Amino acid sequence: MTEVGVEERKLKVRKIKRTRREAKYKHYPVVEDHSTAAQEYWEPIVNTGLWAIKGYQILKGPCGGGTVEEALKREPKEFMVIDRAAFALYSHSYGLVSPFFRGLLEGKLKGTKCPKCGATYCPPRAHCWNPKCRVADCEWVDLPLTGVIHTFTVQCLAAAPFEHQLPFSMGWVKIDGADTTLAMMFHIPPRELFIGQKVKIKFVPKEQRKGDLTDCYAVAVPGQKVPKWACLQKDPEKLESLEASMKQTIQFIKKRYGIDNSPEVRGW
Amino acid sequence: MVGKRLATIVSAGLSKFGRREGLYGRELFAEAAKEAYERCPNLIPKKDIKALFVGHMGESYEHQGHTGPTLADWAGLLPVQATRIENACASSGVALRLGTSAVFSGMYDIVMVGGVEKMTHRTTSDVTEFLAMASDFPFEQWHGITFPGLYALMATAHMHRYGTTEEQMAMVAVKNHHNGALNPKAHMQKEVTLEKAMSSRVIAWPLKLYDCSLITDGASCLILTKPELAKKFTDTPVHIIGSGQASDAIGLYEREDITTLKAGKLAGQEAYNKAKVKPQDVNVAEVHDCFTIAEIIAYEDLGFCKPGKGGSLVEEGATKIGGKIPVNTSGGLKSKGHPVGATGVGQAYEIYLQLTGQAEKRQVEGAEIGLSHNVGGSGATATVHIYRRG
Numbered sequence: 179m180t181e182v183g184v185e186e187r188k189l190k191v192r193k194i195k196r197t198r199r200e201a202k203y204k205h206y207p208v209v210e211d212h213s214t215a216a217q218e219y220w221e222p223i224v225n226t227g228l229w230a231i232k233g234y235q236i237l238k239g240p241c242g243g244g245t246v247e248e249a250l251k252r253e254p255k256e257f258m259v260i261d262r263a264a265f266a267l268y269s270h271s272y273g274l275v276s277p278f279f280r281g282l283l284e285g286k287l288k289g290t291k292c293p294k295c296g297a298t299y300c301p302p303r304a305h306c307w308n309p310k311c312r313v314a315d316c317e318w319v320d321l322p323l324t325g326v327i328h329t330f331t332v333q334c335l336a337a338a339p340f341e342h343q344l345p346f347s348m349g350w351v352k353i354d355g356a357d358t359t360l361a362m363m364f365h366i367p368p369r370e371l372f373i374g375q376k377v378k379i380k381f382v383p384k385e386q387r388k389g390d391l392t393d394c395y396a397v398a399v400p401g402q403k404v405p406k407w408a409c410l411q412k413d414p415e416k417l418e419s420l421e422a423s424m425k426q427t428i429q430f431i432k433k434r435y436g437i438d439n440s441p442e443v444r445g446w
Numbered sequence: 447m448v449g450k451r452l453a454t455i456v457s458a459g460l461s462k463f464g465r466r467e468g469l470y471g472r473e474l475f476a477e478a479a480k481e482a483y484e485r486c487p488n489l490i491p492k493k494d495i496k497a498l499f500v501g502h503m504g505e506s507y508e509h510q511g512h513t514g515p516t517l518a519d520w521a522g523l524l525p526v527q528a529t530r531i532e533n534a535c536a537s538s539g540v541a542l543r544l545g546t547s548a549v550f551s552g553m554y555d556i557v558m559v560g561g562v563e564k565m566t567h568r569t570t571s572d573v574t575e576f577l578a579m580a581s582d583f584p585f586e587q588w589h590g591i592t593f594p595g596l597y598a599l600m601a602t603a604h605m606h607r608y609g610t611t612e613e614q615m616a617m618v619a620v621k622n623h624h625n626g627a628l629n630p631k632a633h634m635q636k637e638v639t640l641e642k643a644m645s646s647r648v649i650a651w652p653l654k655l656y657d658c659s660l661i662t663d664g665a666s667c668l669i670l671t672k673p674e675l676a677k678k679f680t681d682t683p684v685h686i687i688g689s690g691q692a693s694d695a696i697g698l699y700e701r702e703d704i705t706t707l708k709a710g711k712l713a714g715q716e717a718y719n720k721a722k723v724k725p726q727d728v729n730v731a732e733v734h735d736c737f738t739i740a741e742i743i744a745y746e747d748l749g750f751c752k753p754g755k756g757g758s759l760v761e762e763g764a765t766k767i768g769g770k771i772p773v774n775t776s777g778g779l780k781s782k783g784h785p786v787g788a789t790g791v792g793q794a795y796e797i798y799l800q801l802t803g804q805a806e807k808r809q810v811e812g813a814e815i816g817l818s819h820n821v822g823g824s825g826a827t828a829t830v831h832i833y834r835r836g
Contacts, residue, residue: 237468242477245462245630257468259567272584279584301585301699329704331598332651333590337575340590348590349599350699359699361589368651373606391589409605409652416612423648
C-alpha cells in the first residue's frame with residue numbers, strides 16, 4: 179500500500195469506529211480516543227477472511243473407551259483435524275474502577291475508601307464489601323508508592339500474552355495504607371526476595387504505559403538485609419535448582435522470541 | 447447415626463482420561479454415558495432420566511458453548527432438560543450438588559450429572575490462558591499470573607508460616623503417581639521418585655513440573671435416583687449423605703488468609719454437619735490436588751489434621767492406600783488427570799468404585815464412608831460431598 183493509501187485507510191477506520199460507537203452509545207460521547215491503533219490492527223484480520231478454515235490434517239489412531247491396551251486392539255479410525263483462526267478484539271470497560279487505570283497512565287496509584295467503615299481498597303472496589311456498609315459507594319484516595327511484599331512466586335511458565343517476559347517474579351504487595359493486596363511484578367533478583375520486604379512502586383516510561391497493571395513494577399527499598407529464615411535462603415541447593423530452571427527459560431525465550439531476558443541485560 | 451440420604455448413586459461412568467487425540471469432547475461424554483448405562487441394565491435412559499446437569503468450563507477449547515443440550519443429545523437423552531454449569535474447575539462438583547438437590551427436593555426421581563473437557567489439542571500456553579480466565583481479570587490474569595502462579599503464592603505463604611517444605615509437596619506427587627499407576631483409566635500411569643519430582647523444572651517457584659496437575663481430556667457421569675428407587679437398578683448403591691458448597695473472593699489478593707481455602711473449609715463443615723460424620727470417620731477421600739500444595743491445604747481444611755500439619759501428614763504416610771485416611775486413591779488430578787469440567791464427578795466416580803468394592807488394585811478394604819472435595823479456580827468456589835455405602 180502506498181503512503182497515501184495507508185493514510186486513507188486510517189481515516190476510514192477511524193470514521194467507521196466513530197460512527198459505530200456513536201450510534202451504539204449515544205449517551206456516552208467519546209471524550210478521549212486512543213483505540214485507532216487497535217482498530218487498524220483488527221480491521222484487516224476480520225475483513226480478509228482469516229476466520230476461515232485454512233488447513234487440515236488426517237490422523238489415524240485408536241478410539242473408544244477402556245484402557246489404552248484395549249483401545250489399541252480395536253480397528254484404528256481416521257480423524258480430520260482442522261486449523262482455523264478464531265480471533266477476537268475485546269472492547270470492554272473497566273467499569274466503575276476505571277479511574278484506577280487512568281491513574282496508572284499518569285503514574286499514580288489510587289485506591290478507594292469506604293466512607294462508613296474506613297476500609298481502604300487497592301486494588302480498588304467501587305463498593306464496600308463489608309456487609310454492615312450495605313454496598314456503600316467508596317471514595318477515591320491517592321496512595322503512596324510504597325508497600326510490603328505479602329507473598330511471591332517466580333514464574334517460569336506463563337500464558338501466551340506474557341510468555342515473552344519469562345522468567346519473572348511477582349507477588350502480592352500490601353500498599354501502605356491499604357487493607358488489601360495488589361498484584362505486582364518484582365524487578366528484584368529471586369535470591370533477594372522475602373516475605374515482609376519493603377518495596378517502592380515504579381512506573382515504566384510514560385509512552386510505554388497502556389493503562390493496565392503491567393505499567394508498574396516494584397523494586398526493593400535499598401539497605402534491607404535478606405533474613406536467614408527467608409524461604410529461598412534456607413537451602414542453597416534449592417536456590418541453585420531454581421536458578422537453573424530460570425536459565426533454561428531464558429534460553430527458551432531467546433530461541434522463540436529473540437528476546438534476551440538474562441539478568442545482565444534486564445538489570446534485575 | 448449418620449445423616450439422611452439425599453440421593454443415591456446407582457451407576458457411574460468415566461471415559462479413559464488422557465490425550466484423546468482426534469476426538470470431540472462430546473464423544474468422550476458419550477463414552478462415559480455408555481459405561482454408566484452398561485452398569486445399569488434395568489435403566490432405560492431416555493424414559494427414566496428426567497434431567498441432565500453437566501459441568502463444562504471453557505467454550506474456548508473447542509469453540510463450543512451451549513454444552514447442556516449438546517451432551518444430552520450425545521448421551522441419547524433428548525428431549526430432557528439439560529443445564530451446563532460453569533464454576534471453573536468445580537463445574538461438575540457443583541453439577542453433582544445441583545443434581546442431588548433436584549432429586550432431594552422431589553422434583554425428579556432420576557437425573558444424570560456429569561462433566562466434560564477436551565483440552566490437550568491446544569498448546570500449553572493457550573490452555574494456561576483459558577484457565578486463567580477463572581481468576582480476576584484486571585488485577586490477576588492481566589498481570590501475567592497463571593494458576594500455577596496463584597497456588598505458588600499460597601505455597602510460599604504456607605512455607606513461610608508453617609515451615610512446609612518442597613519435599614513434602616513432592617511427596618504428594620509421589621503418592622498420587624503411585625496410585626495413578628494402579629488406575630487403568632489414569633492419564634499418567636507411572637510412578638515417580640522423590641528425586642525426580644524434586645529435580646524437575648520450576649514452573650512457578652516453589653512449584654515444579656511434578657507439583658502441577660495434568661492437562662487432560664476426559665468425561666465423567668453419574669446416575670442419581672431417589673434413595674427408595676435405588677434397589678430397582680442396583681444391588682450396590684452408594685448414598686450421598688452430605689453436601690456443602692461455599693464461595694470466597696475471586697481474587698486471592700482480597701482473602702483474609704491465603705494459607706487456607708476458606709470456601710473449602712466452610713463447604714466441608716456444611717457437608718460434615720449434614721452427613722453427621724466427623725473427619726476421622728472418613729475411610730477414603732478424593733481431594734482437589736490441582737497442585738500438590740492444594741492437597742496439603744485440603745487435608746487441613748477438611749480436618750484430617752490441624753492447620754499447618756498437612757505436610758507432616760503426607761510425610762508420615764497417613765494418606766497412602768493402607769494409611770489412616772487414604773487420599774486420592776485414583777491418582778488424583780496429579781496423575782489421573784484434570785479435565786477441568788469433568789473433575790468433580792470424576793472424583794465421585796472413584797468414591798463410587800471404592801465404596802462398591804470395584805477399585806481393584808487400589809481398593810481400600812472395608813471403606814464405608816467416602817468424601818470428595820472439588821475446588822474452583824484459586825478457591826472462589828468449593829464443594830464437598832460425603833458418601834455412604836448402601
